Amino acid sequence: MKPHKWTGILLLAVFLFCFAFSSSPAPTACQPATSVAADQKQDKSEETVYITNTGKKYHRDGCRFLSKSKIAIKRKDAEAKGYEACKVCKP
Ligand SMILES: [Zn+2]
DSSP: OOHHHHHHHHHHHHHHHHHHHSOOOOTTTTHHHHHHHHHHHSOGGGOEEEEOSSOSEEEOTTOGGGGSOOEEEEHHHHHHTTOEEOTTTOO
16 A cells, blocks of 8 residues: 555645636626725825816815816815815815
C-alpha cells in the first residue's frame, strides 16, 4: 500500500475543483462603496463637483440635472462663484 499516491490524487482533485469554481469575473463589484468611503476621508473643498451651463447649483457625478451640461469644478471654486449644493444629490 502507498497512501501517498492517493493523497496526491485527492489534492489534485481538490485543486482542480477550487480552480473551476474560483474564476468568477467580478473584480469591480465593490467600486461604488470604495468611492463613497474615499469621499468621506478627503477634504471636501477639494472634491470635484459638477455645474451646468444654466443652473445655480453644483452636483455630484451622476445627478439627473447633469443630463444637459456637465462641467467639472472643485467644490471650493463652485462655492466661490456662488453655486449652492444641489438638494437632490447632496454633493
Ligand atoms: Zn444634483
